[in-house]
Amino acid sequence: MSTTTLETQTALNGALNIGAETRSSQPGILVTDYNNRQTVGKITVDHPKMICREVNVYYGAKQALKNVGLDIGINEVVAFIGPSGCGKSTFLRCLNRMNDTITGCRVTGQIKLDSDDIYDKSIDVVQLRARIGMVFQKPNPFPKSIYENVAYGPRIHGMVNTKAELDDLVRASLERAGLLKEVATRMEEPGTSLSGGQQQRLCIARAIAVNPEVILMDEPCSALDPIATAKIEELIDELRESYTIVIVTHSMQQAARVSQRTAYFHLGDLIEVGETDQVFTNPKHKLTEDYITGRFG
Ligand SMILES: Nc1ncnc2c1ncn2[C@@H]1O[C@H](COP(=O)(O)OP(=O)(O)OP(=O)(O)O)[C@@H](O)[C@H]1O
Numbered sequence: 001m002s003t004t005t006l007e008t009q010t011a012l013n014g015a016l017n018i019g020a021e022t023r024s025s026q027p028g029i030l031v032t033d034y035n036n037r038q039t040v041g042k043i044t045v046d047h048p049k050m051i052c053r054e055v056n057v058y059y060g061a062k063q064a065l066k067n068v069g070l071d072i073g074i075n076e077v078v079a080f081i082g083p084s085g086c087g088k089s090t091f092l093r094c095l096n097r098m099n100d101t102i103t104g105c106r107v108t109g110q111i112k113l114d115s116d117d118i119y120d121k122s123i124d125v126v127q128l129r130a131r132i133g134m135v136f137q138k139p140n141p142f143p144k145s146i147y148e149n150v151a152y153g154p155r156i157h158g159m160v161n162t163k164a165e166l167d168d169l170v171r172a173s174l175e176r177a178g179l180l181k182e183v184a185t186r187m188e189e190p191g192t193s194l195s196g197g198q199q200q201r202l203c204i205a206r207a208i209a210v211n212p213e214v215i216l217m218d219e220p221c222s223a224l225d226p227i228a229t230a231k232i233e234e235l236i237d238e239l240r241e242s243y244t245i246v247i248v249t250h251s252m253q254q255a256a257r258v259s260q261r262t263a264y265f266h267l268g269d270l271i272e273v274g275e276t277d278q279v280f281t282n283p284k285h286k287l288t289e290d291y292i293t294g295r296f297g
């Protein structure tokens with residue numbers, strides 16, 4: 001871990017008094033306890049890429065997320081699971097300030113990317129969203145060619161100087177997204193002419209073209225068939241080597257296949273977080289157990 005990250009983590013934990021990761025009324029269960037809310041499991045990691053503390057989100061007067069604290073580790077895939085309406089997308093959107101675009105939505109608390117407070121006034125939100133990219137549930141290619149979908153970001157961020165450099169970057173991004181072979185001869189066709197699974201990989205290519213550090217995915221496979229889903233899941237596993245990934249999914253099999261840590265949300269609370277294997281085979285909280293065994297949601 002870099003010194004800066006360690007210092008950030010230590011300072012933040014000190015400031016928020018998260019020294020109580022072993023307090024629990026039930027022996028053997030680790031509970032993170034602060035500000036009168038409890039999350040079962042360890043919310044911190046040794047090598048955080050993002051550190052979220054006391055995150056509350058309101059839509060008008062309605063509170064959708066309650067005092068959530070969670071680290072997202074470098075090069076890990078974290079899955080957010082939980083019943084519909086529990087706040088998964090809301091929390092995901094907090095991580096790159098997509099909630100800013102929703103009228104009446106208010107976010108409080110602290111979210112850091114490395115040592116940068118992403119809600120600080122000095123943060124350029126466009127730059128932030130290049131560092132933290134997003135892939136949505138429904139593939140949403142721009143109404144432009146396959147080539148232009150990927151070239152757009154690097155061009156507006158001034159990442160390349162020549163057409164040849166841009167060509168290389170577009171091809172490399174499509175290659176990393178596992179799509180180049182399928183589109184090499186149809187670069188000028190509209191992005192929307194691709195199949196759903198190809199469109200989703202195009203959106204992933206578009207996200208990685210600007211060299212992000214974190215990729216947020218909100219149910220990226222829910223509109224895809226099992227073969228396209230398997231391709232995206234393989235891709236997520238490969239991308240983890242270079243990026244930090246957060247994925248919202250309703251498929252517990254998918255969470256188990258692609259993630260290293262899983263966070264279970266319920267009615268705006270982060271109920272439990274832990275190693276994915278542990279959460280699925282040995283959930284500590286009754287609500288988590290009910291959900292993963294199909295008794296709820
Ligand atoms: N734009 C909005 N305006 C008002 N309320 C909203 C808005 N978006 C979400 N909410 C409310 O916030 C709560 C959390 O919603 P969110 O979309 O984060 O849930 P989710 O866990 O992603 O659900 P799903 O699995 O159905 O996608 C819900 O009660 C929802 O109705």
Ligand SMILES: [Mg+2]
Nearest residue numbers: 088089090248
């Ligand atoms: Mg959602």
